[in-house]
Amino acid sequence: MFVRRSAAVVAAAFGIGALAAPLAQAADPSPSPSVTLPEGLYGTADPTYDGVWRQSLALLAQSSVGVTPADRGVDWLAGQQCANGGFAAYRPDPAADCGTKTPLDSNSTAAAVQALAALGGHDAATGRAVTWLKSVQNTDGGWGYTPGGPSDTNSTGLVVGALTATGEKPAEVRKDGKSPYDALLALSVPCDDTEGGGAFAYQPEQNGDLLANADATAAGALGALGTGLNAEAPDTTAPATAKCADAATPAQAAANATAWLTAALAGNDDHLTSTLPGAEDQPDYGNTADAVVALAALGEDRQARASMTWLERNARAWADASGPAAHAQLVLAAHAIGDGPEEFGGTGLIDRLNASGPAPAATDDLVEKRVVEKETTASAEDDDSPFGVWWYVGVFGVVGVGIGFLVSGRNRGDRP
Template identity: 60%
Template sequence: MNIRRSAVALAAATVVLGAAVPAVAATPSPTPSVAIPDGLYGTTDPTYDGVWRQSLALLAQRTTGVTPADRAVAWLAGQQCASGAFAAFRADTAKACDAKLMVDTNSTAAAVQALAALGGHRTATEKAVGWLKSVQNADGGWGYTPGGASDANSTSVVAGALAAAGEKTSEVRKGGKSSYDALLKLSITCDIGPDGGAFAYQPDKKGALAANADATAAGVLGVLGKGFVTTAGKTSAPPTCDSATAGTPSGLARNGAAHLAAAVLGAGYLKSALPGAEDQPDYGNTADAVVALAAQGATEQAKKPLAWLEQNSAAWAKQSGPAAYAQLIFAAHAMGADPRHFGGADLVAQLDATGPTPQATAKATDQSVGADADADADADKKDDSDSGYGVWWIVGVFLVAGIGIGFLISVRGRKRQP
């Protein structure tokens, strides 16, 4: 989601491509430079993706009926700054956030989606949403950091957070502009050859738009007001790109879905945009595309990439860690598939094994975020009891140390410039 969507990045070259990480960050090191905190999912350096991967992991658990460990939720809640914002990672939460700490929209929006789904964190989510509204750009969108130029992935992950918190995305405006207006400016018209219908991450220096697969997956969810977790939309005819309908969110989403459907039609997966790796599958972006296609109602077009992921994603997910497992769970959930029987693997158990043992695991797999609204509402009434934990995105540019590769991504986190 992209960023979704915006995704855990590349560790050394190519095996972990496409895992979910925040929109702009340096690549998390496989050898931690800081101690892995108690309660945090994953074993790689959390400096650049700690909040992101924890948020996706907890959200995936909630989606599949798993009750996360208290200390896992406490760790995420305790990462929030007094302003309401989140940084990618705070090693010392006893120290107040200051101007030197880089807070960002992707970590904040991902945390909102997770904490809203878990329930009992209304005050925290309201503060986070308030901060997100305060850093909205004049074009209606969001950049990775406050004041940064709007990008499709950050705008979409924030739109998903607003929806998760009960906001109407069309009514969250700056200068009369909403997230839809920002995404419309980043969409490519249908008459531009094979790029038609796609979303760009951002315009280039000359203002030109280049199709970006993960930005497109994020954009589809963003204009629909959907977060990382969604169910399939109403099935309709195969999506086609039609500029005449781009003036509506559903039309813009359909155009984006048409581009994604064409991109996965042949091999069944999206390819990496990294130089020298044109033929390499991008697992994370493919998972994001499945979610976007399903959300738009293009479930027939999403079946092939979902089947490809079932057969080919195991090694990638194992190496990439909790955010990757979460992306696959979101894809399965969107298509009504069972994440506990995903190509012979139990994604839920594999995710659970990357962090603290959950309190409970439900056998049913049809649970979704917000399924128990009454229970969540009751938990929100007890919100102040969470204060003992402290005050609590694919999407951007990733740098791979030693080999000098930069790329854009999204969770879902997911982005890369082609």
């Protein structure tokens, strides 16, 4: 899944002690004049509030399509870890001790774990990070953005993905007898709610009500499935979406989320929208990409592909303006439905991502093998997907000559 956040949203969140999960946000791609960008970092925007997040998504997206990231990009991410295992959003001086005032958070930590686990060779680092995550688990079984903050669906779903990526069994990671699944079930909107039944809420409202939230629903669905940001579609598609039923199990909560997301997307030209006070509704490209990943992982292939087609037609400008986290989200969405993010709106997604940071080290045999397979079968297939052989050919060729993938603001009310 995916975190997006603006600097203003994050700063405000630290002030009040709560923040929705960082699934990729669009930040101004221009660097702050007062910030010196570190070598190895993806993107040119000020990394203060999303450096670890966007780096993690970029590396995870590259790994998902067979691109070996540059060592210095991986080293930068690994070097952001504190001695106790946690990660902050950004540490400008990794050589300095973190200290008690360094604002570690579950989202940056969980995203870094998922990326480093996917790359391999970082067991000691991911082990320390998981130990830290366990140490800040809440008594309801979930996690908030900051240690001690109330549990939210996005943060809990991200941590479940990190646990799974390192071989942990989320159901067995408990605090006071409660697992992450207990926390997620408590945040599933009851079916008798006429507007949001089956969705996930970000957090309960002050009066205890649970309000449907699109970003939280995608994150909660992945968490309930026990999978992470680089989820893949199962071998078989799901049956026609059933009606919402009492979410007594994580599997049922995930099925309910599928039904809600499918209806929300199908009823709005296959995409989600964001609403801000006093402004007209706007397309929510990042959350739509998150929804594609969740639906694909849940086996809802038809709607996932329909929404991916909408993104292919409409999201290029958003991704280019938003930077590597946005390109990474789109690569992960394409990966989730089993397609290659080749030519996306006239430009290769992975090429755009690679160009935003240090040039990748290589592509692996899987990419080369898929290039050959696509070339030999393309003429015999009627592929109506927005992705195809030319992306694989392009990526393999581009990387061969040495040219190197939500942060969209998430807040409680319009997430992410």
